[in-house]
Amino acid sequence: MSMKIKYWGVRGSLPASPTPEQWALDIRQIFNGFFKAGHRSQDHVDGYLKGLGIPQLGGFGTATTTVEVTSEKGQLIVDGGSGIRNLSEQMMKGPAGRGQANIHIFLTHFHWDHLIGLPFFTPHFISGNRITYYAVQSDLEEMVRSLFRKPNFPVSFEALAADIRFVLLDPRKPILVDDFSVTPYQLDHPDPCWGFRVQHGERVYAHCVDTEGTRVTREHMALDLPLYQNADLMYFDAQYTLPELAEKSNWGHSAAQIGLDIAFRENIKYVLFAHHDPGANTQQIYELKRQTREYFDWKIKTAQNDGVTLPLVKWRFAYEGLEIELK
Template sequence: MNIKFWGSRGSIPVSLSWRDIEHKLAKALQTAEPHNLSSEKEINRFIKGLPFSIRGTFGSNTSCVQVKGEDKKQIIICDSGTGIRDLGASLAEAINRDGPQNFVIHIFISHFHWDHISGFPFFIPAYMEGCSINFYGYHDKLEEAMTFQQNFTNFPIPLSAMGADITFNVLKLDRTYEIGGVSIKGIKHNHPGDAFGFRFEQNNKAFVYSTDSEHYDDVDRDDYPFVQFFNNADLVVFDAQYKFADTLTSKKDWGHSSSMIGIELALRSGVKRLCLYHNDPASCDESLEQHAIDAQKYARRCPYPGAKNLEVFTAYDRLEIHI
């Protein structure tokens, strides 16, 4: 499976300001003096040697992750935050080239908060005649929520006026499904209004999408259900929006978690790679980069088998991972 991130921010999309760009340029120029930048090759080498927070950005879009299995014509998507707009533009090129009848789009919705659904009205394939789009989720009002988002008060084009063939499928937590050539099951999260995580498996590889979930004192129980749900996953995408101290105080009951909880759960579950996700919109690129560095250090010091082997990193828009 190949995992591609189209939206990594939590709560609300953010963008770089002119001050942010100016700061990045100043930081880059401060380290440029000893380098020979007389050729394009040397310039590119210098840029690639800069910290990611200076030469790049963790991105602006909200939750949207693409899962590519063996069948490239089966498009699997987790959430339709603002990142799905860019994903849609990319898909539209392939659909126009090969024909809409050759693609089936499967969108799994964790919950209905704006940062997880607000991009769908801008999803180009939804306007293309002949496209097949199937929504899946564990909320009974899946179709009602997605339809309401596009009533005339909220958006000028109703969902019923989109050109694609759109269906809605309510899943059950006690079942495992085969969709798009991938095995899928879910878990309920602690989040206002309820949210759900998804585990995707194919060819003995497992990817878990677990965002917008708060973990309370029962997280230490031996039978904590997330330990089994994460078990031996090759990659877990985990909500780490807040610092651990904030989850106990000012952000308690807000429905989000921290890197510390994610790392300990991953180590208890035998997870190979942990991706910190739902990035705080208040955090700049340098803060997010330092967050990942600190999280990796914490993982190394945890008294669990395999602590030295767990890879911990922060998601950014357009990041691709093969498992």
């Protein structure tokens, strides 16, 4: 049994294309790297580019939150940010394009960056598809309907060809969908936002964006602590540096260091940091990564000095298109 999690959008707050100046800066970095590595010949260009990861070549991505979770038989979508458009294109090549899909979309909350792609999710327009929306918030149906309304969008909700349904989730109660069990837990966000603990067989994915991580102790997390405990993969909000987090109290976003503290304490095996700031360019996200590495090393060293063994925690900064398989 395995579960795959694909990130179609990892940007926060607003889709953010790099400016022409940023593209120029990124290209300059690639050229500098090529020559620094000692290459001089044009014949080495393809090999050098192949060796670079996606963030070095194309940045961390521009689209906002959309996550696809798949198993052998099932598929869930978390949030409908601008990333859902590319997912939609892929799905239209399968049963969704023939009106034979049964699609499940879980919404964490209704900030624009998590809804903005939904009118462009083409399976809505194909007769025969069934699309079920799930959320804890009682205004779920009204929120989705309002996305398809003139003058903001030309096609009304009533004119959509698919069979669209709404399911309100009970807080902290699991619901079975395909071969997944999904449980909503509350995150720390100015408007109520619910993270999801998605379980398939023995594997657990904890979706924890958007959150400020203001409740750090187990006592404060209280009823929402199970969201984090022993997760195989946690997707965590790391929009800010620690000083920015102090400045932007109540903005509802966190820093990677907060996520690492939770991961070490709650035995989380792998953490992906995301909800990248729309104003952060590739180099700034690499700087966040450097600060996170510094903090991670300091945690390990301090624990060693104190004679404490920390659990192994892997982490990285998520980029658009990243896919993780939990076996």
